[in-house]
Amino acid sequence: MSEIAAKAKRPVDVAVGILMRPDGDVLLAQRPPGKPYEGYWEFPGGKVESGEDILAALKREFLEELGIRIIDAQPWCGVEHVYPHAHVRLHFFISHQWEGEPQSLEGQAFAWQGQVAVEPLLPATIPLLSYLGLLQDDLQAA
Numbered sequence: 001m002s003e004i005a006a007k008a009k010r011p012v013d014v015a016v017g018i019l020m021r022p023d024g025d026v027l028l029a030q031r032p033p034g035k036p037y038e039g040y041w042e043f044p045g046g047k048v049e050s051g052e053d054i055l056a057a058l059k060r061e062f063l064e065e066l067g068i069r070i071i072d073a074q075p076w077c078g079v080e081h082v083y084p085h086a087h088v089r090l091h092f093f094i095s096h097q098w099e100g101e102p103q104s105l106e107g108q109a110f111a112w113q114g115q116v117a118v119e120p121l122l123p124a125t126i127p128l129l130s131y132l133g134l135l136q137d138d139l140q141a142a
């Protein structure tokens with residue numbers, strides 16, 4: 001295998017955060033122009049840097065991209081997906097504790113959603129929505 005092909009196949013770790021309000025609404029962001037899949041909706045986050053702890057990466061990305069300070073977040077699930085542009089390993093966290101309101105520091109749009117209805121959504125994230133819906137239902141029933 002050539003060095004370029006091997007590099008292309010190496011998974012990239014991505015820290016992704018689902019901010020969940022007490023009523024179950026979650027925050028989505030629209031990918032800004034210039035990124036692969038621009039205009040698609042996602043849960044905010046970004047690539048983990050070499051040697052960086054995943055939760056630390058999550059906190060850094062939220063501060064850099066949204067101006068939000070995550071106080072605490074719990075690991076939720078992992079998803080691996082191969083896109084034409086990258087092989088990603090997504091580490092999803094759920095946070096109920098943060099400070100600040102989302103600011104569009106990268107020109108991205110935001111939406112708080114109960115039932116997630118924004119479209120299009122990044123393909124690797126779509127299968128998680130039904131599981132997320134169960135969590136939101138539990139929160140509302142509590």
Ligand SMILES: Nc1nc2c([nH]c(=O)n2[C@H]2C[C@H](O)[C@@H](COP(=O)(O)OP(=O)(O)OP(=O)(O)O)O2)c(=O)[nH]1
Nearest residue numbers: 014016042043044045046047086088122123124125
């Ligand atoms: N943040 C986020 N990324 C996701 C989700 N679902 C999904 O497939 N991804 C993929 C898309 C990208 O290939 C990768 C995230 O990388 P990115 O390019 O947005 O990361 P970044 O903000 O660090 O970008 P950059 O510094 O390289 O511009 O993960 C999701 O729900 N949220």
